[in-house]
Amino acid sequence: MEHFGLWVGAFLTLGIYSFLYRDNAWYKLCEAIFIGISAGYWVVILFWDNFYGKFWIGREEEPMLWVGAALGVLMLCRLVPRIGWISRWPLAFIVGATAGLWMMNYFSSNIMAQVQSTIMPLLGEGYSASFGEIVGNFVIAVGTFAGLIYFYFSKEHKGAFGATARLGIWVIMITFGASFGYTVMSRMSLLIGRIDFLLGDWLGLIQ
Amino acid sequence: MIVEPQQARVVIPGTVRFLLLAFLAVVVSITSTATASEPNADSTLLETQQVEPVTSLVAQDFKYDNGERIELFWVPSVDDRLVDGLVTGYEVYRTVNEGDPQRLAILPPGANTFRDEAAEIDSVYSYYITTLAEETSAKSVATEPMTSEREWLNRDRGYLFLIAFVIAAAVIFFVETAKRGKKLFIRKIAGLEAIDDAVGRATEMGRPVLFVPGIHDMDDVQTLAALTILGRVSRTIADYDSKIFMPVSRSLVMTAARETIKSSYMAAGRPDAYNDDMVNYVTDEQFGYVASVDGLIVREKPATIFLLGAFFAESLILAETGNSVGAIQIAGTARPAQLPFFIAACDFTLIGEELFAASAYLSDEPKQLGSLKGQDVGKGIAMFFVIAGTVAATISYAWDIGPVNDVLDWLNQVFSSN
Numbered sequence: 001m002e003h004f005g006l007w008v009g010a011f012l013t014l015g016i017y018s019f020l021y022r023d024n025a026w027y028k029l030c031e032a033i034f035i036g037i038s039a040g041y042w043v044v045i046l047f048w049d050n051f052y053g054k055f056w057i058g059r060e061e062e063p064m065l066w067v068g069a070a071l072g073v074l075m076l077c078r079l080v081p082r083i084g085w086i087s088r089w090p091l092a093f094i095v096g097a098t099a100g101l102w103m104m105n106y107f108s109s110n111i112m113a114q115v116q117s118t119i120m121p122l123l124g125e126g127y128s129a130s131f132g133e134i135v136g137n138f139v140i141a142v143g144t145f146a147g148l149i150y151f152y153f154s155k156e157h158k159g160a161f162g163a164t165a166r167l168g169i170w171v172i173m174i175t176f177g178a179s180f181g182y183t184v185m186s187r188m189s190l191l192i193g194r195i196d197f198l199l200g201d202w203l204g205l206i207q
Numbered sequence: 208m209i210v211e212p213q214q215a216r217v218v219i220p221g222t223v224r225f226l227l228l229a230f231l232a233v234v235v236s237i238t239s240t241a242t243a244s245e246p247n248a249d250s251t252l253l254e255t256q257q258v259e260p261v262t263s264l265v266a267q268d269f270k271y272d273n274g275e276r277i278e279l280f281w282v283p284s285v286d287d288r289l290v291d292g293l294v295t296g297y298e299v300y301r302t303v304n305e306g307d308p309q310r311l312a313i314l315p316p317g318a319n320t321f322r323d324e325a326a327e328i329d330s331v332y333s334y335y336i337t338t339l340a341e342e343t344s345a346k347s348v349a350t351e352p353m354t355s356e357r358e359w360l361n362r363d364r365g366y367l368f369l370i371a372f373v374i375a376a377a378v379i380f381f382v383e384t385a386k387r388g389k390k391l392f393i394r395k396i397a398g399l400e401a402i403d404d405a406v407g408r409a410t411e412m413g414r415p416v417l418f419v420p421g422i423h424d425m426d427d428v429q430t431l432a433a434l435t436i437l438g439r440v441s442r443t444i445a446d447y448d449s450k451i452f453m454p455v456s457r458s459l460v461m462t463a464a465r466e467t468i469k470s471s472y473m474a475a476g477r478p479d480a481y482n483d484d485m486v487n488y489v490t491d492e493q494f495g496y497v498a499s500v501d502g503l504i505v506r507e508k509p510a511t512i513f514l515l516g517a518f519f520a521e522s523l524i525l526a527e528t529g530n531s532v533g534a535i536q537i538a539g540t541a542r543p544a545q546l547p548f549f550i551a552a553c554d555f556t557l558i559g560e561e562l563f564a565a566s567a568y569l570s571d572e573p574k575q576l577g578s579l580k581g582q583d584v585g586k587g588i589a590m591f592f593v594i595a596g597t598v599a600a601t602i603s604y605a606w607d608i609g610p611v612n613d614v615l616d617w618l619n620q621v622f623s624s625n
Contacts, residue, residue: 141597
């Protein structure tokens with residue numbers, strides 16, 4: 001049974017990789033299997049985690065769960081075209097609640113925490129900072145300011161304002177470049193994981 | 208018949224008797240000396256044991272917090288004196304849900320308050336204080352079991368509320384200004400300017416438009432922003448009589464997207480052209496969804512692809528596949544780790560804030576424009592404090608000037624209230 005699973009895994013892995021050459025029937029088969037199994041898997045997970053695990057078990061201790069359940073039932077009204085418009089209510093509730101919750105989160109992380117992290121002495125504590133630290137602090141302060149200028153939409157990017165905005169987008173792009181390299185390296189580990197499966201677990205060529 | 212043992216008769220010589228008596232006298236003398244010294248030892252022990260515990264220990268929930276604080280107050284031990292004081296410190300103990308006591312802190316003599324800042328609102332707590340002396344200690348009476356509570360108002364976030372209030376007031380001001388007919392200026396955003404052209408290109412080529420709203424649900428503000436842009440895109444598509452298809456990985460997003468597109472088609476006067484199949488659910492599984500969208504791209508060969516919303520590891524896979532079929536791609540996300548991939552593989556990229564500004568930019572409605580201008584006020588406030596804080600920190604650390612130090616402390620207090 002274990003060998004059968006290995007062969008199925010290898011068949012599906014190679015099928016997905018065949019997309020690198022071109023779209024083909026093997027890839028389509030693997031794609032359909034992947035989508036079908038994962039969709040079914042998520043149905044089961046959501047049922048047991050959310051409906052049973054949260055609502056059914058906690059329905060007596062936590063009355064608010066009934067509100068969520070009621071909103072869920074309203075969503076099902078979409079299945080009846082005549083009363084399908086009722087499903088907009090839970091949707092409106094979700095959108096409104098999301099906007100409200102995120103508003104304070106964004107205030108907190110994008111304004112307060114950002115400004116607090118940027119407030120630092122350029123010269124270092126008691127002149128003790130090295131040249132590298134001083135440059136680093138300067139880049140953080142100027143980079144944050146210039147970046148904010150770039151995202152300021154109420155003024156045309158012209159003159160000194162435009163020059164600062166250009167500096168801001170340069171800082172952002174340099175940051176993205178570093179992030180790109182870092183993330184590509186982490187993605188390589190996914191490829192290595194699959195190759196390890198094919199050459200190690202399946203073919204036994206590497207131990 | 209019981210036989211009784213005969214008693215032995217022992218005769219002790221006179222010299223031995225004298226030595227025995229002398230030995231007994233020495234033993235009695237030593238014993239009496241030791242007995243005489245015992246009262247001193249007892250009195251010392253009594254002194255150390257007499258350290259008094261703290262009294263009137265009270266534990267109460269800290270008001271106006273998130274439910275993580277409980278405050279303790281007590282009257283220090285009567286032996287806690289500056290002169291001839293016996294107390295060397297206090298230990299604060301806590302029991303959680305009647306479990307084993309945990310020591311929270313060791314406090315110096317003179318302490319009479321303590322704040323437990325690691326409480327949880329679902330647990331029951333009891334506290335006691337142990338008074339420490341050189342060789343002994345005294346445990347106080349434990350407090351009654353209690354719970355911490357979360358209040359509606361959190362005083363820690365007072366400054367956050369103040370800044371949010373200022374920005375909200377600015378939003379209202381600009382909304383009212385826009386409603387009165389005053390034109391509010393918003394600079395051009397290249398990615399959004401390209402939307403009409405991109406949809407027009409798809410129409411001319413007779414190929415569809417693909418819209419991917421990320422892989423998060425409706426509880427992500429990026430998805431909301433994506434659906435707002437979808438409203439404008441689908442309206443243009445309805446006007447141009449082009450075709451859109453939109454695979455989604457969340458059922459709620461499917462419902463919301465269908466509503467959005469339907470509204471756009473109705474606004475364009477073409478409700479008959481709308482079809483529920485424009486939006487279809489694939490799977491919640493991240494890479495299952497990606498496999499499906501990739502297959503869709505190479506089979507349908509859309510002329511225009513929108514990748515707007517919350518993306519993760521799939522961002523480059525989708526963008527590269529779109530690039531391989533020659534589609535014009537407009538991407539946007541607020542996830543910094545994915546933006547580099549979109550910038551590398553797409554024609555236009557909405558970077559973070561630009562994605563959220565898109566709805567106001569595209570709609571040209573007073574409410575949304577006012578909101579965008581209000582956000583700019585927030586950025587202005589942030590820029591001001593970045594400069595002021597950096598200058599204050601530099602002066603404070605370099606020259607240690609009292610008033611500047613106070614300003615720096617205040618700024619740190621303000622922006623740590625998040």
